[in-house]
Amino acid sequence: MGSIWELDFYSRPILDENQKKVWEVLVCETPLDTRTNVDSLFRYAKYCPSTQVNSAWLRTALQEAIDKKGEAPIRIRFFRRQMNNMITKACQDIGVPAQPSRRTLVLNQWLQQRMEEVYPQEEGYQAGANPSVRLEAPLAQRLPDALEGQQLGFVTLQASEFTDMSEWEISFGEGFPLELVNISPQTPIPGVLIFSPRALPLAAWMSGLDLAWLKFDSNRQGGRLLLETGATESWILANIKNPQMLTQAQDFEQAKQKANGVHFIGVQYNPQAESFAGFWLLCEINLT
DSSP, rough: OOOEEEEEEEEEEOOTTTEEEEEEEEEEEOSSSOOOOOOGGOEEEEOOOOGGHHHHHHHHHHHHHHHHTTOOEEEEEEOOGGHHHHHHHHHHHOOEEEEEEEEHHHHHHHHHHHHHHTGGGTTTTSSSOOOOOOOOOOOOOOOOOOGGOOEEEEEEEGGGTTTTGGGSOOOEOOOOOOOGGGGGHHHHHHHEEEEEETTTHHHHHHHTTHHHHHHHHHHTTEEEEEEETTTEEEEEEEEOOOOHHHHHHHHHHHHHHHHHTTTEEEESTTTOOEEEEEEEEEEOOOOO
């Protein structure tokens, strides 16, 4: 399996000699395993003059990144929806699929670090609000009937238990090294397990959505467990009205916040299964 990249191409809080915003492309490799060496992940950064912001410049920059890496990724994730057309065109021109995604943990952290440590040192830096991608909450969709899980349960694992996740029997899934999120090995990581006789088709369908994170959304009737995917998609995993399940869902959300947003979702045929049709380590992040 080849690598997956994360991409951002947008203006930065820096003005050039003509008082125009300087743009920048950031490219970094997605860690796909809990044992990935974070320091070994590929990164590429290049400033772009405001007069050259187009898909042709971006295509050239991406080709430079590929040449530097020595191989092209199998796909490129990007979270900034307003850049969809330009990014998609540039990626098409180099023959790599572009994928709208909020699963961009490394990129988000790198961008935050540059906002705090790199851009303020540049000539023409202008302090102020960062460019935002805050979007209205998407309308949550129902899961296709044939893919709805038959049973759902809230569970907890210690962070240390994910060290050997690469050795688990998982048909579809993805992880990341927990050192990225600065939590101790003893931190409780909350999760959700879905049990279904159609576990494998359900996991395969979820794999194609590019999972971002889970969140519990409370309302007057009780609450909903939502699965956020892609750049803007939201799916209703469960409507929760049972008081005991509501308490568990609220505990899940609180534990997720204490774990710096880290949580997981797994898909199995039944509670006795030792393998997973699907398992994803997730992290809710604030996109910059």
